[in-house]
Amino acid sequence: MAEEFVPKKKTYVEDIERTLYDIRDEDRSVYKSHSGLTEDIIRDISKRKNDPEWMTEFRLKSLETYNNMPLPTWGPDLSELNMDEIVTYVQPDAKMTGNWQEVPEDIKNTFDRLGIPEAEQKQSLAGVGAQYDSEVVYHSIQEDLVKQGVIYTDMETALWEHGDIVKEYFMTLVPPKDHKFTALHGAVWSGGSFVYVPEGVHVEIPLQSYFRLNAAGAGQFEHTLIIVEKGASLHFIEGCSAPKYNVTNLHAGCVELFVKEGARLRYSTIENWSRNMMNLNTKRAIVEKDGIIEWVSGSFGSHVSCLYPCSILHGENARCEFTGVTFASKGQNLDTGASVIHAAPHTSANINTRTISKAGGAATYRSAVKVTRNAPFAKCSVNCESLMLDSESRSDTLPVMDIEGDEADIGHEAKIGRISDEAIFYLTSRGIDEEEARAMIVRGFVEPIAKELPLEYAVEMNNLVNIELEGTMG
Amino acid sequence: MSQLLEIKDLVAGVEGKSILKGLSLSVGKGEVHVILGPNGSGKSTLMNVIMGHPKYEVTGGSIAFEGESIEDLKTFERAKKGLFLSFQTPEEIPGITVENMLRTAKQAVTGEKVKVVPFRRELKSLMEELKMKPEYAQRYLNVGFSGGEKKRTEILQLLMLNPKLAMLDETDSGLDVDAVQIVSEGVAKFHNAENSCLIITHNTRILEKLKVDKVHVLMNGKIVEEGGPELIDDINRRGFTHILDGASEGK
Ligand SMILES: Nc1ncnc2c1ncn2[C@@H]1O[C@H](COP(=O)(O)OP(=O)(O)O)[C@@H](O)[C@H]1O
Ligand SMILES: [Mg+2]
Numbered sequence: 001m002a003e004e005f006v007p008k009k010k011t012y013v014e015d016i017e018r019t020l021y022d023i024r025d026e027d028r029s030v031y032k033s034h035s036g037l038t039e040d041i042i043r044d045i046s047k048r049k050n051d052p053e054w055m056t057e058f059r060l061k062s063l064e065t066y067n068n069m070p071l072p073t074w075g076p077d078l079s080e081l082n083m084d085e086i087v088t089y090v091q092p093d094a095k096m097t098g099n100w101q102e103v104p105e106d107i108k109n110t111f112d113r114l115g116i117p118e119a120e121q122k123q124s125l126a127g128v129g130a131q132y133d134s135e136v137v138y139h140s141i142q143e144d145l146v147k148q149g150v151i152y153t154d155m156e157t158a159l160w161e162h163g164d165i166v167k168e169y170f171m172t173l174v175p176p177k178d179h180k181f182t183a184l185h186g187a188v189w190s191g192g193s194f195v196y197v198p199e200g201v202h203v204e205i206p207l208q209s210y211f212r213l214n215a216a217g218a219g220q221f222e223h224t225l226i227i228v229e230k231g232a233s234l235h236f237i238e239g240c241s242a243p244k245y246n247v248t249n250l251h252a253g254c255v256e257l258f259v260k261e262g263a264r265l266r267y268s269t270i271e272n273w274s275r276n277m278m279n280l281n282t283k284r285a286i287v288e289k290d291g292i293i294e295w296v297s298g299s300f301g302s303h304v305s306c307l308y309p310c311s312i313l314h315g316e317n318a319r320c321e322f323t324g325v326t327f328a329s330k331g332q333n334l335d336t337g338a339s340v341i342h343a344a345p346h347t348s349a350n351i352n353t354r355t356i357s358k359a360g361g362a363a364t365y366r367s368a369v370k371v372t373r374n375a376p377f378a379k380c381s382v383n384c385e386s387l388m389l390d391s392e393s394r395s396d397t398l399p400v401m402d403i404e405g406d407e408a409d410i411g412h413e414a415k416i417g418r419i420s421d422e423a424i425f426y427l428t429s430r431g432i433d434e435e436e437a438r439a440m441i442v443r444g445f446v447e448p449i450a451k452e453l454p455l456e457y458a459v460e461m462n463n464l465v466n467i468e469l470e471g472t473m474g
Numbered sequence: 475m476s477q478l479l480e481i482k483d484l485v486a487g488v489e490g491k492s493i494l495k496g497l498s499l500s501v502g503k504g505e506v507h508v509i510l511g512p513n514g515s516g517k518s519t520l521m522n523v524i525m526g527h528p529k530y531e532v533t534g535g536s537i538a539f540e541g542e543s544i545e546d547l548k549t550f551e552r553a554k555k556g557l558f559l560s561f562q563t564p565e566e567i568p569g570i571t572v573e574n575m576l577r578t579a580k581q582a583v584t585g586e587k588v589k590v591v592p593f594r595r596e597l598k599s600l601m602e603e604l605k606m607k608p609e610y611a612q613r614y615l616n617v618g619f620s621g622g623e624k625k626r627t628e629i630l631q632l633l634m635l636n637p638k639l640a641m642l643d644e645t646d647s648g649l650d651v652d653a654v655q656i657v658s659e660g661v662a663k664f665h666n667a668e669n670s671c672l673i674i675t676h677n678t679r680i681l682e683k684l685k686v687d688k689v690h691v692l693m694n695g696k697i698v699e700e701g702g703p704e705l706i707d708d709i710n711r712r713g714f715t716h717i718l719d720g721a722s723e724g725k
Contacts, residue, residue, distance in 0.1 A: 421529065426565040429525050430575065430631065431553035431582035440578065444569020444614070 029133065029215060033089040039063060042187055045089045049190065052159060054167065062176040062186025069180040075366075076304045076333045081278050086250050088188040090133040090215040096154060098140050107132050114241065115456060116210050124455075125237075126205035127152045131222055133215050134190040145203060151196040152207050155223050158194035165196060169225055173256040173284045173312075181252040181280045185221050189254065192222035195236060197263075199229040206235040206268075206454065211253075213242035213273075219250040226257045226265065233264040237454050241301070244274035248303075251277055257285035259293050261315060266294040270457045273301035275331055281307050289315030289344070296452045297324040299336050308366060310339040313347035313375075324353040325449040328361030328393070337366035337398075342378035342405060351382045354446050357393035365397040365414075375405040386416040387445050476541060478503045478670050479524070479639055485534030486523045493519045495695035496535065501639065504667040506684050508706065509674045511692035512714050517674045518562055520692070521641045525559045526552050539639070554583050556638030560628040560645045562674075566616040572627060573597060573611040576634050583635050600633050603663070605656055622653040629660035640664060642673045646680040654679050678706055691717055 031048060033041050042063050046056040071078050094104050100117050111117060111130050120128045120140065127141035129152070136154035145152070151162060158166050176186030193209040213220045220242075228234050242249060251273060259265045265285070273279055279302040285293040295309050311320035320340055328334040340349040355363040363386060371378045386395035397414040419441050427437035443450075450458050479501040486494040493516045501507050511517050523530050524537060526549040537545055544552055567575075576597065581588045601608060604626045616624050625645050632640055642661065646654045654677065662683035665671055673680065681703075689706055691699040691714070699705065699717050709717065 420565075423565050423567050425525075425527055425529075425549060426561070426567065427570075427575070427579075428549040429553055429559050430579035430635065431550055432575075432578055433550045433582070434548070436578065436582075437550075440570050440575070441567065444567065447569040 029090045029092055031089075031091040032087050032215070032218075034087075037063065037066070037083055037088065037184075037187070041088065045188060045190070048089070048091065049156060052163060055159060058171075059187050062183050065176050066180060066183035066187055069177075069183055071180055072306075075306050076335050076364075078278065078280075078304065081248060081250065083184075085217060085248070087215065087218045088221065089190055090218045091135055092132045092137060092214075094132065094135075094137045096136050096157070097138060100138060103130075103137050107137055110212060110214070111138070111210065114210060114212070114239070116208070119208070119456065123205065125208045126203060127207040129154060129193050129207075129209035131191045131209065131211045133213060133218065134220065136191050136193075141207070142205075148201045149198040150201060150203060151194065153194050155189075155192045155194050155225065158225070162194065162196065165227070166194065166225065169227060169256065169258060170223075171254070171256070173258070173286055174254050174282050178282065182254060182282050185223070185252050185254045185282070188219065189221045189223045191220075192253070193224045193226075193236075193238075195226040195234065197228045197232040197234050200231045201229075202232065203234045206237050208237040208239065211238070211240040213240075213249060213251070213277075216245040217247040217249065219252065221251075222253045224253070224255040226255075226267070228257075228259050228263040228265045230260045231262045232260070235266040235268070238267075238269040239272070239457070240269070241272045242274045242277060245276055247276065249274070249277045251279045251281060251302075253281045255281070255283035255309075257283075257293060259285060259287040259291040259318075261288045262290045263288075264292040264294075266296070268296040268452075268454055268457075270298040270453070271301060271305070271307075275301065275303050277302040279305040279307065281305075283307070283309040284312065285310070285320075286312045286314050287318040287320065290317045291315060292319045292321070294321040295323065295338070296454075297322070297336070298449075298453060298457060299324070299326040299334055302334065303332060305334045305336060307335075308337045308339050308368070310341070311349065312341045312343060313349065313378075314343050316344045316346055318344060318347045320349040320351075322349070322351040322353070323449055323452045324351075325446055326353070326355040326363050326365075328355070328357045328363040330359040330361060332361045333364075334362070335364040335366060337364075337368075337384075339368040340370070340380060342369075342371040342375040342380065342408075344375055346377045346379075347375055348379040349381070351380075351384070352448065353384045354449050355384070355386045355395060356389065356442065356446070357386070357395050358389035360392040362394040362396075364395070365399075367398070368400045369402070369410065371403045371405040371408045371410070373404045375408075377407045377409075378405050379409045381411040383413045385414070385445070387442065388416070388418050389442070476503075477501065477538075478505075478540060479672070480538045480541075481524070481535065483535035484520075484523065484532070484537065486519065486530050486532045488519070488530050493530075493695055494523065497692070497696055498535075499690055499697055501670050501672055502687075503670060505687040506665065506671045506673065506681075508681065508686055508689045508703075509672065509692055510676075510689060510706065510709055510714075511674075515693050516695045517692055518643055521559055521643050521672075521674070524552075524641065525549055525557060550582065553579075553637075554585075558632055558635060558637035558640050560625070560632060560640065560642045562643040562647070564616050564624045564628055566614075566619075568614050568617050570615050571612050572615055572630075575615050576631060579631070579635060583637075597630075597634065600630055604630055604660055606630065621648045622650065625649060625653070625657055626660075629657050629664075632664055633660060636664070636669075638669050640669065640671045642671065642675075642680075644674050644676065646675055646677045651679075658683050678710065681706070693717070
């Protein structure tokens with residue numbers, strides 16, 4: 001919640017309160033790979049992770065792809081990322097468990113501070129996964145969901161217990177050759193979540209995975225694979241954070257979502273990495289006939305982010321709702337957006353985003369909408385709005401549209417602006433002081449997005465829009 | 475009797491352009507004053523300056539409210555002292571609902587925590603009187619409102635915030651007959667012996683339910699003529715130019 005109003009000289013929108021995230025634990029890993037990337041390192045990781053053979057091969061092939069690919073030439077500058085300095089695998093000295101009491105004290109305390117076990121206890125979550133550095137340390141799921149055939153586990157367990165399903169889907173939607181960082185992901189991925197919802201099953205209460213990167217100079221490469229079968233539904237929440245170090249950390253996660261005929265998946269993420277993080281995440285969903293994918297995406301942290309969740313509307317009437325908010329402050333370059341591929345008739349998409357930049361931060365909204373020849377009567381509406389809180393901050397919108405299908409109904413609305421003096425005057429003329437007026441306007445700006453966020457993250461969002469009073473009030 | 479609002483020799487402009495050129499005007503407690511004047515004469519500027527719009531620069535003269543100078547006060551402080559402006563073109567503010575804005579504003583001007591239940595009751599009943607649909611309380615302030623709805627929302631705020639001085643800038647302009655009627659009843663409901671109104675209008679129908687005490691004619695940044703309510707009819711019949719002629723002849 002908002003803090004007490006304290007008289008201050010300058011008016012500003014608060015940064016995220018980071019103290020909670022910045023508490024770092026002692027390095028207590030049992031094993032860390034050497035930094036950099038070689039075939040030996042990959043073999044070593046694979047052995048330690050006890051991969052099935054096909055996965056070891058998969059990793060080595062991905063490494064080869066990685067070595068042969070250049071860095072992306074568009075988007076934020078990534079040259080400061082030196083892969084030779086990134087430790088790709090950090091194994092905590094904890095075995096995965098379904099009992100918080102068995103999780104080592106300091107790791108458990110970290111998740112306590114983040115409120116994860118509490119939410120689980122209050123039954124506002126039907127299942128929880130908690131990853132610490134490269135491995136998942138805790139996993140649970142409600143008994144009745146298990147009985148209905150729902151699977152929710154870490155990827156490593158899934159590889160052995162549900163190997164045929166994993167093998168059928170793993171990195172088929174986001175292939176390693178997609179770009180350099182998906183190739184990297186294919187080579188060094190570790191941890192993440194596997195969710196399988198059988199036909200017709202409705203998971204009423206959300207499942208949540210939380211990813212915490214504690215080790216300095218490390219990379220996190222978790223893989224999320226979700227399959228929602230015909231007529232089934234699920235709400236999946238992902239949160240991520242890391243304490244701040246002076247060296248660059250890298251996050252190159254990958255999310256693959258399969259939404260089958262008539263199924264519905266809501267996938268919410270709030271990413272609050274520290275400001276030394278390069279966040280190069282790839283997320284994609286494929287939606288079959290009458291299926292619905294709903295993305296709710298909040299990007300608050302990291303030094304550099306490239307994040308453009310993609311929805312492939314593959315079956316007739318498939319639908320995508322994308323709701324996103326990005327907040328870039330000092331030292332941050334957040335390049336976010338969404339992409340939609342209409343590949344079947346009567347598919348529809350609704351993209352709605354807000355970005356805020358302040359204190360020299362840069363926020364770019366990038367979107368790509370493609371309507372293929374096979375997708376007559378596609379409908380897509382894009383609405384992106386940016387608010388710059390001062391003159392040092394930057395904001396850009398870069399929408400790309402490629403329309404081949406007939407009878408497409410495409411709407412695009414982009415607004416970039418500052419807080420209007422007339423709006424401030426209007427509110428202050430009603431007795432509201434300037435700082436509160438600014439806060440109300442900023443809160444109002446993100447309101448359509450904030451109301452989509454899971455509750456605990458909406459609170460986090462509130463912290464973000466804290467405003468302090470001006471001193472002249474005497 | 476002491477004046478509620480007392481303006482002396484006010485000189486003000488915007489971006490180097492001089493608009494108010496030595497304007498004096500006083501409004502007593504419990505009085506209703508009307509400002510008439512052709513387009514562009516500086517009427518809206520005057521109200522913005524009284525409300526403390528930071529865009530306008532005041533280079534001379536004085537503004538006092540209840541005997542105290544308010545020139546150095548910020549806009550929100552003037553509002554808390556009891557000044558209110560119904561805007562000629564109210565701003566659209568996305569993301570802030572009418573109810574949220576009013577609750578925050580009421581808390582600010584009264585300095586007391588607003589109790590939700592009585593606040594909602596008052597809001598609901600006033601909206602009914604102004605013939606506003608109750609769901610408008612949850613709509614974003616003025617966003618997508620028609621001209622008439624915007625002006626009714628201004629009067630709603632006037633009634634909820636209950637200031638000492640209501641400045642109405644062409645609140646009746648562009649409204650249909652029924653809407654003018656509603657707005658005019660709203661203003662009449664607001665007005666009592668303890669507060670005052672300063673009304674800019676081109677349309678005398680908003681005044682029908684009020685007893686006008688004084689009329690000021692503003693032309694080219696100055697008050698060029700003052701008188702009782704009969705001045706309204708006079709101008710309606712003969713226009714502004716003859717006043718200017720009369721004023722210059724008299725000099
Ligand atoms: N913000 C502004 N910037 C430039 N000129 C302005 C501004 N506000 C008012 N003016 C000018 O000042 C004069 C008076 O305007 P205004 O006060 O709106 O008149 P009225 O309300 O009597 O029609 C006009 O010539 C108008 O163009
Ligand atoms: Mg005007």
